[in-house]
Amino acid sequence: MVTLDDYGTFETAWCPGCGNHSILKAVKQALVALELEPSRLLFVSGIGQAAKTPHYLRANVFNGLHGRALPVATGAKLANPGLTVIVESGEGCMYGEGGNHLLAAIRRNIDVTVIVHNNQVYGLTKGQASPTTGEGFVTKAQPRGVFSAPFNPMTVAVAMQAGFVARGYAGEPEPLSELIRQGIEHRGLSLIDVLQPCVSFNKVNTYAWYKERCYPLAEDHDPTNRVSAIKAADEWADGIPLGVLYRNDRPAFDDHFSPATEGPLAARGVDVAELRMIMESYL
Amino acid sequence: MKHDAVNVVIGGAAGQGLVTLGNMLTKALVRSGYSVVVTESYQSRIRGGHNTYAIRISTEDVPAPQEAIDILVCLDADTVDLHEPELSLRGIVVVEADLGQPGRPYLLVPFKDLAAGKFSNVVALGVIGELLGLDLQRVAGLLDELFGKKGEDVAAANRESLAQGFKWMAERAEVFPRLPPAESIGPRLTLNGNEAIALGAMSAGVKFCSFYPMTPGTSVAISLAANAQRMGIVVEQAEDEIAAINMALGASFAGAPAMVTTSGGGFALMTEGVSLSAMIETPVVVVVAQRPGPATGLPTRTEQGDLEFVLHAGHGEFPRAIFAPGTVEECFYLTRKAFGIADEFNGPAFVLTDQFLADSYRSVEPFPLEDLAAVNPCRTGAQSDDSFLTYAITESGVSPRLLPGVPAQCRAGERCEHLVVADSDEHTEDGHLTEDLSVRGPMVEKRLRKLDGIRAKAVPPEVTGDENPDVLLVCWGSTKGAVLEAATRIREQGRTVGTVHLSQVWPLPSEQLSGILGTAGHVVCVEGNATGQMARLIRRETGFLIEERVLRYDGLPITPEFVVRAIDVL
Numbered sequence: 001m002v003t004l005d006d007y008g009t010f011e012t013a014w015c016p017g018c019g020n021h022s023i024l025k026a027v028k029q030a031l032v033a034l035e036l037e038p039s040r041l042l043f044v045s046g047i048g049q050a051a052k053t054p055h056y057l058r059a060n061v062f063n064g065l066h067g068r069a070l071p072v073a074t075g076a077k078l079a080n081p082g083l084t085v086i087v088e089s090g091e092g093c094m095y096g097e098g099g100n101h102l103l104a105a106i107r108r109n110i111d112v113t114v115i116v117h118n119n120q121v122y123g124l125t126k127g128q129a130s131p132t133t134g135e136g137f138v139t140k141a142q143p144r145g146v147f148s149a150p151f152n153p154m155t156v157a158v159a160m161q162a163g164f165v166a167r168g169y170a171g172e173p174e175p176l177s178e179l180i181r182q183g184i185e186h187r188g189l190s191l192i193d194v195l196q197p198c199v200s201f202n203k204v205n206t207y208a209w210y211k212e213r214c215y216p217l218a219e220d221h222d223p224t225n226r227v228s229a230i231k232a233a234d235e236w237a238d239g240i241p242l243g244v245l246y247r248n249d250r251p252a253f254d255d256h257f258s259p260a261t262e263g264p265l266a267a268r269g270v271d272v273a274e275l276r277m278i279m280e281s282y283l
Numbered sequence: 284m285k286h287d288a289v290n291v292v293i294g295g296a297a298g299q300g301l302v303t304l305g306n307m308l309t310k311a312l313v314r315s316g317y318s319v320v321v322t323e324s325y326q327s328r329i330r331g332g333h334n335t336y337a338i339r340i341s342t343e344d345v346p347a348p349q350e351a352i353d354i355l356v357c358l359d360a361d362t363v364d365l366h367e368p369e370l371s372l373r374g375i376v377v378v379e380a381d382l383g384q385p386g387r388p389y390l391l392v393p394f395k396d397l398a399a400g401k402f403s404n405v406v407a408l409g410v411i412g413e414l415l416g417l418d419l420q421r422v423a424g425l426l427d428e429l430f431g432k433k434g435e436d437v438a439a440a441n442r443e444s445l446a447q448g449f450k451w452m453a454e455r456a457e458v459f460p461r462l463p464p465a466e467s468i469g470p471r472l473t474l475n476g477n478e479a480i481a482l483g484a485m486s487a488g489v490k491f492c493s494f495y496p497m498t499p500g501t502s503v504a505i506s507l508a509a510n511a512q513r514m515g516i517v518v519e520q521a522e523d524e525i526a527a528i529n530m531a532l533g534a535s536f537a538g539a540p541a542m543v544t545t546s547g548g549g550f551a552l553m554t555e556g557v558s559l560s561a562m563i564e565t566p567v568v569v570v571v572a573q574r575p576g577p578a579t580g581l582p583t584r585t586e587q588g589d590l591e592f593v594l595h596a597g598h599g600e601f602p603r604a605i606f607a608p609g610t611v612e613e614c615f616y617l618t619r620k621a622f623g624i625a626d627e628f629n630g631p632a633f634v635l636t637d638q639f640l641a642d643s644y645r646s647v648e649p650f651p652l653e654d655l656a657a658v659n660p661c662r663t664g665a666q667s668d669d670s671f672l673t674y675a676i677t678e679s680g681v682s683p684r685l686l687p688g689v690p691a692q693c694r695a696g697e698r699c700e701h702l703v704v705a706d707s708d709e710h711t712e713d714g715h716l717t718e719d720l721s722v723r724g725p726m727v728e729k730r731l732r733k734l735d736g737i738r739a740k741a742v743p744p745e746v747t748g749d750e751n752p753d754v755l756l757v758c759w760g761s762t763k764g765a766v767l768e769a770a771t772r773i774r775e776q777g778r779t780v781g782t783v784h785l786s787q788v789w790p791l792p793s794e795q796l797s798g799i800l801g802t803a804g805h806v807v808c809v810e811g812n813a814t815g816q817m818a819r820l821i822r823r824e825t826g827f828l829i830e831e832r833v834l835r836y837d838g839l840p841i842t843p844e845f846v847v848r849a850i851d852v853l
């Protein structure tokens with residue numbers, strides 16, 4: 001029986017009121033619901049305020065470099081398919097610095113759950129534009145306002161036929177926790193974009209701003225229908241639908257390798273007789 | 284000096300089957316008991332241009348390539364024009380009948396007629412095979428192995444073309460002395476440097492390799508991919524080199540002995556991962572096959588220009604080991620050693636090779652695989668409980684490892700209580716990020732202490748030749764053979780000569796080097812770069828200034844002749 005206590009309670013470096021607090025809570029609740037023991041879990045993160053999340057619960061942790069969480073998670077999952085691997089980082093890490101890795105991970109469909117804390121601004125470096133910042137948003141680095149169009153991770157993920165694509169909101173931790181639970185259960189890559197107010201650096205996309213726009217996807221939304229999924233993913237200015245936008249049953253990347261029943265690569269040793277035959281092919 | 288060595292150079296355009304011809308001839312020679320050194324020189328294109336495949340052949344061990352050409356096999360007219368000036372005094376040109384003049388040095392072969400429009404490189408193999416005195420049946424057996432899969436018709440046509448070539452040559456007067464018969468030396472592998480690195484890695488227990496294609500590093504990963512299923516290895520072509528090294532670190536963290544393979548430009552992208560490997564104390568073996576830079580440089584040629592780059596790659600201060608094999612055998616054994624050092628000291632270890640050695644086939648004695656142990660990521664002295672410290676501070680600096688989600692010693696079915704926490708930030712012993720500056724000093728010192736252990740296990744320099752020599756040739760990596768042979772030739776001219784070869788270039792054995800360098804008249808550093816990077820490193824580490832340098836940076840490998848010419852003027 002796994003309980004919330006198994007995941008511990010830690011002092012955080014986050015601002016009071018930061019959306020990270022409720023995302024962390026939603027993650028823990030999903031892990032408890034799935035009865036996942038801490039020692040079976042590997043959290044991988046990059047750099048940023050969100051990337052500190054794995055330090056605030058009990059689990060195996062690889063807190064690597066900015067943007068590089070997905071390649072690390074991919075390597076770890078392939079090396080030990082028995083691990084439940086969860087990537088947690090911000091949108092700068094996942095959609096900016098690590099953009100190419102996200103595209104590759106979606107294409108591979110590696111069985112990893114990716115939770116992106118998307119607050120549309122860089123928090124750790126104090127308020128520069130992020131890949132999802134809206135046009136015109138003024139920062140010290142973009143004093144004339146942001147000129148680039150914001151990146152829509154959901155539209156891109158659906159277009160690329162990612163295995164599981166969902167949008168959640170930090171202000172509503174209960175449904176968010178349910179999305180995370182479903183994402184972890186899904187075999188293949190799960191991308192969960194979590195909208196999150198930044199109380200220090202984003203005075204535009206506030207709790208009030210999101211409250212006005214966010215609404216649950218219609219009950220008759222069919223997540224296996226890519227056309228309606230793209231339409232829902234594209235909605236933004238007037239209303240933002242939350243929930244599972246899209247899912248499919250493409251085989252997971254790790255299924256193409258030796259099954260999890262063979263255990264971690266670490267324990268396999270060297271088949272010297274086989275290696276001798278390989279060497280002798282050079283005779 | 285290898286007075287009896289014969290240098291065969293096959294030249295032609297990409298797409299003419301030159302490498303297939305070269306590889307078959309090389310394998311036939313090795314199976315016949317000869318020693319070979321292959322030098323592949325090719326352009327960065329798939330069709331056209333001008334490429335050569337040189338095979339230096341001897342009944343004795345042959346250590347290096349040779350410049351003068353004894354048998355020039357021309358698959359096109361350009362080869363005649365470009366290489367005829369390089370013929371030795373006894374040299375001949377083997378060429379299509381309508382591309383040369385009758386009489387020496389030309390051996391005019393009606394390839395087109397003999398091949399009936401097909402398999403002209405197999406006809407050429409037959410002609411050269413007979414010219415050198417190889418056994419038709421042995422060469423035919425090779426062809427069957429290569430083309431047998433393509434069906435009996437193809438195999439039969441190839442056998443016929445080969446026999447045509449042998450027969451045509453046998454009916455002619457001898458134009459070049461046949462090779463003396465080789466002594467029976469037992470079976471030999473026909474292996475190049477990168478294949479030996481892949482074999483060494485498999486023998487060491489590699490279980491994960493990620494890479495992004497880049498010449499001349501790619502073929503290591505290709506060799507592993509070909510055997511991945513049989514050996515239980517995961518090989519993945521990553522989206523870029525940054526992903527490749529981070530993926531390898533993820534796999535290694537989860538317990539798989541891991542490697543990446545690349546060349547200079549790709550390695551530039553990997554440098555943040557090198558630093559990460561050191562900080563999170565996770566083993567990774569990095570194979571860097573050098574080619575001339577800067578930037579894209581000469582993509583398919585050779586150089587030793589990245590010594591300082593690999594030595595300093597990665598931000599921050601941390602220990603590393605860098606191996607620089609001088610022979611195909613050393614590619615095998617030093618790759619094994621790199622895995623051992625990376626595993627023992629939980630950090631990055633490098634194999635620094637280059638295009639020349641990567642592609643250079645040699646005759647290699649089979650390795651005693653049964654006697655060679657693999658690394659074992661499951662061995663640990665740590666207990667699987669709540670108190671596990673990923674970065675426990677120890678006297679050696681090495682923290683006992685546990686793997687995430689895997690019971691101690693990988694004992695299946697046991698409970699797994701420990702949590703492994705790794706952080707690229709400065710961290711406490713339990714792996715969590717910290718800004719407590721009192722932790723910083725001990726952590727820096729712990730990581731750096733590992734260099735003492737790495738140094739204690741370093742490969743000593745290989746010293747040969749005369750004591751207190753007039754000339755002492757210092758070299759590293761793939762120039763070993765050329766320098767050893769040059770030393771023999773210079774000695775034949777009446778001078779005393781010694782050589783020093785470094786197959787581990789970091790940590791540098793400073794004290795041993797200091798002792799040797801002071802004993803010689805002229806100390807000369809021989810390197811495949813333009814600025815004398817090893818000479819500079821030796822100055823920094825020992826204080827000894829090597830003023831005389833033989834440097835080559837035109838994209839071609841250093842040859843014995845190149846060294847002798849330079850030493851003659853000293």
